Amino acid sequence: MSAARLSSFPSARRLLLWSGIVAVSLWVLVPIYLVALGAFGGREGVYQWPKSFLPLEVSPDSVMVFLQIQGVGTAFLNSLIAAGITVVLSILLGAPAGYALARYDFPGKNAYRLLVLLTRAFPLAILALPLTVSFIRLGLYDSMLGVGLIHTVLALPFAALVTQGVFMGVPRELEEAAWVFGCSRIGAFLKVVVPLALPGLAATAVFAFVISWNEVFAASVLTVQNRTLTAYLLTVLSESPLHYQFAGGLLLILPSAIFIFAVRRYLFAIWGVSSK
Amino acid sequence: MASITIDSVAKSFGSFKALKDVSLTIADGEFVSLLGPSGCGKTTLLRIVAGLETETGGRIVIGDRTVNGLAPKDRGLAMVFQNYAVFPHMTVYENVAFGLRMQKADDARVKRQVEKAAGLLHIEAYLDRYPNKLSGGQRQRVAVARALAVEPQVLLMDEPLSNLDALLRLQMRTELKSVLQEAGTTTLYVTHDQTEAMGLSDRIAVMHDGRIEQVGEPVDIYSRPATRFVGGFMGNPPMNFIELPVEAGRVNIGAESHSLSGPVGSKIVLGLRGEDVERVSPEVGMAFKTAVSEPMGSHLLLTGTIADQPARVILPPTEKVRAGETIGLKLDADRLTWISPETGKALAA
Ligand SMILES: Nc1ncnc2c1ncn2[C@@H]1O[C@H](COP(=O)(O)OP(=O)(O)OP(=O)(O)O)[C@@H](O)[C@H]1O
Ligand SMILES: [Mg+2]
Numbered sequence: 001m002s003a004a005r006l007s008s009f010p011s012a013r014r015l016l017l018w019s020g021i022v023a024v025s026l027w028v029l030v031p032i033y034l035v036a037l038g039a040f041g042g043r044e045g046v047y048q049w050p051k052s053f054l055p056l057e058v059s060p061d062s063v064m065v066f067l068q069i070q071g072v073g074t075a076f077l078n079s080l081i082a083a084g085i086t087v088v089l090s091i092l093l094g095a096p097a098g099y100a101l102a103r104y105d106f107p108g109k110n111a112y113r114l115l116v117l118l119t120r121a122f123p124l125a126i127l128a129l130p131l132t133v134s135f136i137r138l139g140l141y142d143s144m145l146g147v148g149l150i151h152t153v154l155a156l157p158f159a160a161l162v163t164q165g166v167f168m169g170v171p172r173e174l175e176e177a178a179w180v181f182g183c184s185r186i187g188a189f190l191k192v193v194v195p196l197a198l199p200g201l202a203a204t205a206v207f208a209f210v211i212s213w214n215e216v217f218a219a220s221v222l223t224v225q226n227r228t229l230t231a232y233l234l235t236v237l238s239e240s241p242l243h244y245q246f247a248g249g250l251l252l253i254l255p256s257a258i259f260i261f262a263v264r265r266y267l268f269a270i271w272g273v274s275s276k
Numbered sequence: 277m278a279s280i281t282i283d284s285v286a287k288s289f290g291s292f293k294a295l296k297d298v299s300l301t302i303a304d305g306e307f308v309s310l311l312g313p314s315g316c317g318k319t320t321l322l323r324i325v326a327g328l329e330t331e332t333g334g335r336i337v338i339g340d341r342t343v344n345g346l347a348p349k350d351r352g353l354a355m356v357f358q359n360y361a362v363f364p365h366m367t368v369y370e371n372v373a374f375g376l377r378m379q380k381a382d383d384a385r386v387k388r389q390v391e392k393a394a395g396l397l398h399i400e401a402y403l404d405r406y407p408n409k410l411s412g413g414q415r416q417r418v419a420v421a422r423a424l425a426v427e428p429q430v431l432l433m434d435e436p437l438s439n440l441d442a443l444l445r446l447q448m449r450t451e452l453k454s455v456l457q458e459a460g461t462t463t464l465y466v467t468h469d470q471t472e473a474m475g476l477s478d479r480i481a482v483m484h485d486g487r488i489e490q491v492g493e494p495v496d497i498y499s500r501p502a503t504r505f506v507g508g509f510m511g512n513p514p515m516n517f518i519e520l521p522v523e524a525g526r527v528n529i530g531a532e533s534h535s536l537s538g539p540v541g542s543k544i545v546l547g548l549r550g551e552d553v554e555r556v557s558p559e560v561g562m563a564f565k566t567a568v569s570e571p572m573g574s575h576l577l578l579t580g581t582i583a584d585q586p587a588r589v590i591l592p593p594t595e596k597v598r599a600g601e602t603i604g605l606k607l608d609a610d611r612l613t614w615i616s617p618e619t620g621k622a623l624a625a
Contacts, residue, residue, distance in 0.1 A: 174361050181422070234378040
């Protein structure tokens, strides 16, 4: 009796673990699946009720048609460019700030951290008009560089604070050991700190990418012709049939998912630094 | 040629003075140990020499260069860190090779040196592994191998053997000594372990509370402590301190009377090593009242009191003493230390 209970204990735990995993996965995957269903299921599938969980007829038609809508391709590229600029700039600017926060004690450090976060306290709506005006003056209006810059502003505070945590997770002595054995500061940073911080830096990149990819307000306000995908879809899709909207939704989800999939290797601490 | 001169170095962390006016010279090829209780500033001093910490005052000279303000990489030294600091993202081989790679050594030399260092520390079997698959003691040996592989002129080691079992530690100690001696490496070695310091060092610097209390050859440090602290810190059991009355510059020990050199007050502290005694009859010698008698095999350890003050002495294993028995002790007059009770400093012999 007691032996049976003992032996069932690990399996009960495993059951709990797996049901948790399944629940979380479903939470994420079911909506995506439904969107995909709507996108590929054709016109009838979308309006059918009660909904079938299996596709009635799979046809890439709506997606194909949708992709051929004028401007979708360009908007998609624009989004990628803006997100790329955001990722690169927020890592290039945020990581050094995070490194400084992690390694050095300086007066006003906490105030600085607060200030970094405070940049997010201004509602973008208030800044919209002055931003538009100055962007027009600077020649940044309606350009992906402009959108990327604004998205960088949005992503940067998180990038700085997240990378601070990441760099704090890299023991200082490792860097010091590199110095003693002949590295310059930059050399030690590149040879020792970066490889160990890579998982965290990848996570930060994902974060910046998603922030930019999903952002719609600034992208709508600051562009007219050169829309990002979100901004473009917002204007186009509200007037389109439902299955086109699903196709648009899928197109919005996929690149983020693919990007996260691409960097997933770096999202986990491979060297056991954080786990040991 | 690389001697190290530490000249009046001070270090404060905020208002806390971790090092107070520390001076020490280590000759070319010499092996000097820093010995002292936890928190006395050993690591801090080592890190200042390495350039990882900025001194608040004083001067560091390595060879003929003043190295204050110089980056660690430009000081031409290697270091073993107290917490190893092996690189987790490199194999053991690459860890040991790290310094050589930075010197742009060719592959043949890297291989030769790595294998030599790995052999010395018995880590050849793990060269392909990552450090997170190693035990603490193995990681520590990787850290030592990494420092030895560059064959540095100056080697700083911060408790490099602390995590090894007793047997391995003893073996490493002897091997380390012979390698460093052969290479003529100038070594500054931090340890908690007195026997390690005694066995390895040409000289020992005993530190206490941010100061160097005494520098000298191991035997001198042990037999002629400069302060009460050094006597109490070195040796197992530690030195006994017995306060005795002084009359007209003389002090009585049992039936004998000793004259003290130099100006003394009404009291003096006798520093007595437990093994510097001989059993005599209670009438002749100094009275020792035994509380506990422990036969240790190699010797007999007695715990009790001399002049109502706690003391521990060591007799040959053949002696038999019962608890409660009062015996007489004859002290080896040449090996006594007289310490001023006010300053804690030893009187000149
Ligand atoms: N970065 C620092 N900031 C503030 N205080 C420090 C710092 N580093 C060391 N200290 C203090 O300086 C003193 C000396 O430290 P140190 O690490 O040199 O001791 P240690 O002799 O190496 O001790 P242990 O034998 O335990 O390693 C300690 O009291 C410690 O608390
Ligand atoms: Mg230390």
